[in-house]
Structure formats: C-alpha cells, structure tokens
Amino acid sequence: MNGVDWLVLLGTILGIVAYGTWRTRHTDNLNTYLKGNRTTKWGTIGLSVMATQASTITYLSLPGVASENGIAFIQNYFGLPLALIVVCAVFLPIYRRLGVYTAYEYLGQRFDQKTRLLGAGLFVLQRGLQAGITIYAPAIILATVLGWRLDLTIVCTGLLAIVYTVTGGSAAVNLTQKWQMAVIFGGMVTAFVVLLTKLPADALHIAGAMGKLNAVDLTPDPKLRYTVWTGILGGFFLSLSYFGTDQSQVQRYIGGARLREGRLGLMFNAVVKIPMQFFIVILGALLFVFYQLQPNTPVLFNQVQWQQQVAGPQxxxxxxIEEKHAVLHADKQDKIRAWVAAHDGGDAQAEAAARAALTAAQxxxxxxxxxxxxxLQTADPAAKKTKDSDYVFISFILTQLPHGVIGLLLAVMFSSALSSKAGELNALGTTSTIDLWRHFRPLAAHDEARNVRVAKWLTALWGLFAIGFALFVSFAENLIEALNIVASIFYPALLGVFVVAFFLKHVKGSAVFWAAIAAQIVVLVIFFFGKAYPAWEIGYLWLNPIGCAACVLFSLGLQAVMPLGVKPASVSEP
Amino acid sequence: MKPPADHDPVPADETPDVPGLRTWVGVYGFAFAVFVAVVAALTVFTRYYA
Structure with missing residues (x-):
C-alpha cells in the first residue's frame, strides 16, 4: 500500500462515517432512531437489507472458497427468493400493522411474555456473540496480510461502527449502508474487470474442465452439503428464519414511508441476490484459473505465515514442499495447455484423455x-485460525491491482465490515431496549427521550462487548467455527415459533414455548448424534426444516393435550 | 403495553405501483419467474462448461 491507497481507503471510510453521523446527529425521536426515517424509499431499504446480510466474509472469503471448491456454494442461496416472497406476503404486513419495533414484540402480543423473552433472548445471545466474529474474521486476515496490529484493527473498526450507529440509530445505518454498498459494487466490479484483462479467452472452459463450474448439483444425497435440494429446502428455511425473525434484518425493512417500500426492498433482494452471489463465485473460479496459469503461484496463499516458517528452524x-509444488505446478500447466489444444481441436477422445491427465495432475x-x-498448522498453530482460501482474493488485490484500486478494494472490505456490524449493533440495541429493558421497566416506556438515551447506551455497550469478544476470540482457535454452528442450530426452533404464530391461530403461548424448547433439543440431538456417528451426519442446512417442523408438530400436539384454560397474554390477533 | 403505532394504518389495497405489475401477486410472480429463469440458466451453464 502506498499513500494513494491510504488516501482512498481513509477518505472513503471516514467520509461515509462522518456523513452518516452528521446527517443523523439530531435523531431524538424513538421511532426514527429504531426504525429509520419515515421517508426511506425501497431502494435504500433494499440496499440496507443486502448490506446487513453480506459481511466482509462474503467479499473476502467467498471468492477464495469458489477458487478452492468451485461455485457449488451458490446453491445455498436458492431458497432465498422464495423465503423473501413469504416474508413480504405474510411477515412484513403483520409487523407493520401492529407497529412493533421488534419481531419478538409481536410474539409477546400473539402469545405471552415468556415466549417473547425466549425469542429475544435467543436472538441477543446468538447475535451478540456473532457481532464479535463480524469484526474479528476480516480483521485477522487483513492484519496478517498487511502487517497491521490485530487488536488495533479490531478496536478501530468497532469504534467507527459504534460512533455512527449510536449517534443516528437506524437512520444512520440505512444512510451509510447505501453509500457503503456503492463502494462495494464499484470496487468488486473494478477487480473483476482487471482480472478479466489478465485471463485468456477460454478461461471459463479451463475452469469448467477443472471442475470449478458445477453451479447446480441434482444429486439427492442428504449428506452432500451443497445440492439443489439442500439449497432450495434448507436454504428456504434458513432464509425465512434469518429475514423473517432475525431483528438485524427485520429492522431494516420494518420502517420506510409505506408498506410498499419494505416490500419492494425485499423483492429487490429476491431478484438480484443470486445473480450477485454468482458474480462473486465466478470471480473466485476465474481467480483459480488465473493462478493456474501463473508461473510462480505459491503453494499456500497465506504467505506471511508461510515465509516466517521458511526463514525459521524448519x-x-x-x-x-515448495520445490515439490513447483514441479507439480509446471506439470499441471503442461496438462492445461494439452487439454486446451485437444478441446480446440474438437477431438472428443483426445479431449477426454487430456482431461483425465489434467485431473490427475490437479x-x-x-x-x-x-x-x-x-x-504449516503443525509448526504454527495460529495458522489454524484462518483458511488458506481466505487469502486468495486479498493476495490478488495486493499483488495484481494498481495503486488506488488497492485502496478502493480495502475500502470495500472495511465498508462491508462496518455495514454488517452497524446493522447488528442497531438490532441488538433495539431488542435490548424494547424487549428486555422496557419489559423490566414498564413505567419508563412512555418517556421517549429516556428510551432513546437507553437505546443509545445499550447500542454502545453491545459495540464494546463485540470489540471485547473479538479481542478474546483471537486466543481461541476453533471458537469461530463453534459459534457458526451454534448460530445455525438455534434458528430453526425460533422460526417454528413464528410459523405457529402466523398460521396456527388456535395454538397458545405455553404450548409453543415448550414445543420450541423440545424442538431445540431434537435439533441438538440430531447434530451431536451426527458428530458422534459420522455415517449418520446430515448436511447442516437440513436442520432448518427439521427443527421448524418439530416445533410446529410439538405445538399442535401440546395444544391438543393442554387444558384450554391456559390463557395467552395477547392483546390482539394479527 | 406498546406505544401507539407511529405508522399510518396499512391500506389493504395498497398497490405496488410498479410499471407492468399492478398487484402484489404479480410482483411475487415476477420474482418467482426470475428465480426459475436464473436456476435454469445456471443449470445450462453447468452443463455447458462441465
């Protein structure tokens, strides 16, 4: 990085943060603070929903995942458009009609306070821990590659998000996310165009021959992680719980001038999300081809830690290993050239033979x-904290892009970290204020100024907690993976509660509360049974429909045997 | 239990006001059609480059 890169990076990041803070500095109305400006249009809502979902991992790690494993990951998003249609048609109108601030406030009205607290508690627990990961995951990669101090990177990123999220609340988050997404789109398209200029015309054919372009897998095997079936069914339930019941998303579309704006914002995501993710994974597949054709492709992309070992006692x-890799890499390049010649020659037999030789070389x-x-991981356990695929795209950025564009791409990474972080903090502050603080301090509910002050304090506290947790995570090697699993197994029961709330009007609070706990136990048993007996392990996306269905069925069963005298605390049915 | 809703009541017949799509069912149908077209295009893409 040189001075131009620093100028672009700091100018972009600080400029957007300062703009968002300044424009929303007088936000003192609780509704605006928690839901955003009432004038917000669908475009802003749509970009805000997209920015909250896509963290730095999406832009930094996903190209590397596609480079290593191919583009099959795209199938994970197949259930998303269908889920957004259901959220638009069912969830959003009810949230708007009731005027709730949080999704869990609705549970309190539909069922009772214990079910509301269960929902809010699950969200706060899961999202609060995730908030630390959102800062830590990109920080460790950027700090490693750029030689920055990890703790300073975490603290600076976290504090920037706290400043404008606390100042302007939802209004500031919506406003800044719009500009951050503009930076992200601009930067990613620029990197893509530069990459295309460095590739031969048949790059996609090479990627296909090397097994990187299998976007659709119709194999009906539940053990496979990414297939059309896991994507549509598992992805549908995962997206439905994320967009419909996770406050960090609900808060993005619940505001706006009219119901229409929220709906169109969600439909915007339903239409563009898969093409956008396709663009990112294709970028990764093309990065793979680029590095196949380079003469000095490193054996691992995490070169900082690798070179430390090369210079060390071992x-x-x-x-x-480097020498062995160099010989095999050169051999693979010969095989690629042979396959291209056979492919261009149109001889099917020669092409098949060349492809087999290329597969063996690969x-x-x-x-x-x-x-x-x-x-490397044996010699340096710190290398276990990240995957080598995380370093593929950042290596390309730092070695192949011109100065200025490097700064822009780093701005992309920090913009995405800030935008997702701000959405999370905003939701955590809101849920803590509305569902927890106001629940235990009901007399304070009518003092608007005090509510805003409390929301600001709680948002700041969550931000500081996230920073502290991110600093702590750096000492725990496998915690990130563990937390990601925890997040994926807590959603299904919560979604089941909402499905019962919306569609099974005769089921009351106590039945659904205990059903949710029972469904959670079922999900945990299936998960840990699969870990104990790998032959029975199923793809984690399947836990979503199973957990949701279990909650619904248990609710129906419990309601059938429970005395009808169990009275919900609801004030009105939607 | 909760403060009065700050939003206006939601009109039941609020139209999407999108050119060519006069109802919300039409909007959802359009999003679904795009989804089907994208998955079909990806299937063809996979077959072509496999």
Missing part, C-alpha cells in the same frame, strides 16, 4: 497443498 522442510498438486497446510 525452513528446509518448507522449502522442500489431484497431485492438491495433495501437496494439503501437506503444506498441515505442515
């Missing part, structure tokens, strides 16, 4: 990469 071992090269990764 340097001979690491250099031997397998041999991959084996050395795996050996390199294991050797």
């Amino acid at each position: 340097g001979a071992t690491f250099r031997a 397998k041999a090269s991959l084996a050395v990469r795996n050996e390199a990764r294991d050797t």
Whole structure:
C-alpha cells in the first residue's frame, strides 16, 4: 500500500462515517432512531437489507472458497427468493400493522411474555456473540496480510461502527449502508474487470474442465452439503428464519414511508441476490484459473505465515514442499495447455484423455497443498485460525491491482465490515431496549427521550462487548467455527415459533414455548448424534426444516393435550 | 403495553405501483419467474462448461 491507497481507503471510510453521523446527529425521536426515517424509499431499504446480510466474509472469503471448491456454494442461496416472497406476503404486513419495533414484540402480543423473552433472548445471545466474529474474521486476515496490529484493527473498526450507529440509530445505518454498498459494487466490479484483462479467452472452459463450474448439483444425497435440494429446502428455511425473525434484518425493512417500500426492498433482494452471489463465485473460479496459469503461484496463499516458517528452524522442510509444488505446478500447466489444444481441436477422445491427465495432475498438486497446510498448522498453530482460501482474493488485490484500486478494494472490505456490524449493533440495541429493558421497566416506556438515551447506551455497550469478544476470540482457535454452528442450530426452533404464530391461530403461548424448547433439543440431538456417528451426519442446512417442523408438530400436539384454560397474554390477533 | 403505532394504518389495497405489475401477486410472480429463469440458466451453464 502506498499513500494513494491510504488516501482512498481513509477518505472513503471516514467520509461515509462522518456523513452518516452528521446527517443523523439530531435523531431524538424513538421511532426514527429504531426504525429509520419515515421517508426511506425501497431502494435504500433494499440496499440496507443486502448490506446487513453480506459481511466482509462474503467479499473476502467467498471468492477464495469458489477458487478452492468451485461455485457449488451458490446453491445455498436458492431458497432465498422464495423465503423473501413469504416474508413480504405474510411477515412484513403483520409487523407493520401492529407497529412493533421488534419481531419478538409481536410474539409477546400473539402469545405471552415468556415466549417473547425466549425469542429475544435467543436472538441477543446468538447475535451478540456473532457481532464479535463480524469484526474479528476480516480483521485477522487483513492484519496478517498487511502487517497491521490485530487488536488495533479490531478496536478501530468497532469504534467507527459504534460512533455512527449510536449517534443516528437506524437512520444512520440505512444512510451509510447505501453509500457503503456503492463502494462495494464499484470496487468488486473494478477487480473483476482487471482480472478479466489478465485471463485468456477460454478461461471459463479451463475452469469448467477443472471442475470449478458445477453451479447446480441434482444429486439427492442428504449428506452432500451443497445440492439443489439442500439449497432450495434448507436454504428456504434458513432464509425465512434469518429475514423473517432475525431483528438485524427485520429492522431494516420494518420502517420506510409505506408498506410498499419494505416490500419492494425485499423483492429487490429476491431478484438480484443470486445473480450477485454468482458474480462473486465466478470471480473466485476465474481467480483459480488465473493462478493456474501463473508461473510462480505459491503453494499456500497465506504467505506471511508461510515465509516466517521458511526463514525459521524448519525452513528446509518448507522449502522442500515448495520445490515439490513447483514441479507439480509446471506439470499441471503442461496438462492445461494439452487439454486446451485437444478441446480446440474438437477431438472428443483426445479431449477426454487430456482431461483425465489434467485431473490427475490437479489431484497431485492438491495433495501437496494439503501437506503444506498441515505442515504449516503443525509448526504454527495460529495458522489454524484462518483458511488458506481466505487469502486468495486479498493476495490478488495486493499483488495484481494498481495503486488506488488497492485502496478502493480495502475500502470495500472495511465498508462491508462496518455495514454488517452497524446493522447488528442497531438490532441488538433495539431488542435490548424494547424487549428486555422496557419489559423490566414498564413505567419508563412512555418517556421517549429516556428510551432513546437507553437505546443509545445499550447500542454502545453491545459495540464494546463485540470489540471485547473479538479481542478474546483471537486466543481461541476453533471458537469461530463453534459459534457458526451454534448460530445455525438455534434458528430453526425460533422460526417454528413464528410459523405457529402466523398460521396456527388456535395454538397458545405455553404450548409453543415448550414445543420450541423440545424442538431445540431434537435439533441438538440430531447434530451431536451426527458428530458422534459420522455415517449418520446430515448436511447442516437440513436442520432448518427439521427443527421448524418439530416445533410446529410439538405445538399442535401440546395444544391438543393442554387444558384450554391456559390463557395467552395477547392483546390482539394479527 | 406498546406505544401507539407511529405508522399510518396499512391500506389493504395498497398497490405496488410498479410499471407492468399492478398487484402484489404479480410482483411475487415476477420474482418467482426470475428465480426459475436464473436456476435454469445456471443449470445450462453447468452443463455447458462441465
């Protein structure tokens, strides 16, 4: 990075933060603070929904995942448009009609206070821990590659998000997310165009021949993680719970001038989300081809930690792996050229033979990469905290893009971190204020100024908690993966509660409360049984429909046997 | 239990006001059609480059 990059990076990030803070500095109305300006249009809502969902991991890690494993990950998003249609048609109108601030406030009205607290508690627990990861995950990659101090990167990113989220609340989050998304789109398109200029015309054919372009897998095997079926069914339930019941998303579309704006904002995402993710994974597949054709492609992309080992006492071992990889890489390039010649020649038999030889060469090269990764992780356990695929795109950015554009792409990474972080803090502050603080201090509910002050304080406290947790996470190697699993197994029961609330009007609070707890136990049993007996393990996306269905069925069963005298605390049915 | 709603009551017949799409069912149908077209295009893409 040079001075131009720093200027672009700091100018972009600080400029947007300062603009958002300044424009919303006088936000003292509770409704505006928690739901945003009433004049917000669908375009802003749509971008805000998109910005909250896509964190830095989307832009930094996903190209690397596609580079390593191909573009099959795109199938994870197949259920998203269908879920958004259901949210638009069912969830959003009810939230708007009741004028609630949070999704869990609705549960209190529909069922009772304990069900509301269960929903709010699950959200706060899960999202509060995730908020630390949202800062930590990109910070460790950028700090490693750029040589920055990890703790300072975490603290600075966190404090910037706190400043404008606390100042302007939802209004500031919506406003800044719009500009941050503009930076993200601009930066990613620029990187894509630069990459295209460095590739041969048949780059996509090479990627296809090397198995990176399998976007759709129709195999009906529940053990496979990414297929059309897991994507549509599991992805549908996952998206429905995320967009319909997670306050960080609900808060983005619940405001706006009219119901129409929220609906169109969600439909905007339903239409553009899969093409946008396709663009990101194709970028990754093309990065793979780019590095196949480079003469000096490193054995691992995490070169900072790798080179430390090369220069250390075990340097001979690491250099031997490098030499082995260089020979195999050159052989693979020969095989790629042979396959291209056979493909262009139109001889099907020669093409099949060349493809088989290329596949074998790729397998041999991959084996050395795996050996390199294991050797590095044994020598330096800190390397376990990230995956090598996380470093693919950032390596391309730092070595192949011109100065100025490097600064822009780093601004993309920080913009995405800030936008998702701000959405989370905003939702955590709101839920803590509305569902927890006001629940235990009901007399304070009518003092608007005090509510805004409390919301600001709670938002700031969540921000500081996230920073502290991110600093702590850096000492725990496998915590990130554990937390991601925790998040994915807590959603289904919560979604089940909302499905019962919307569609099964005769089911009351006590039945759904205990059903949710029972469904949660079922999900945990299935998950841990799969871990204990891997032959029975199923793709984690399947936990979503199973957990949701269990909650619904248990609710129906419990309601059938419970005495009808159990009275809900609801004030009105939707 | 909750403060008065700050939003105007939601009119039941609020139209999407999108050119070519006069009802919300039409908007949802359009989004679904785009989804089907995208998945079909990705299937063709996979077959072509496999």
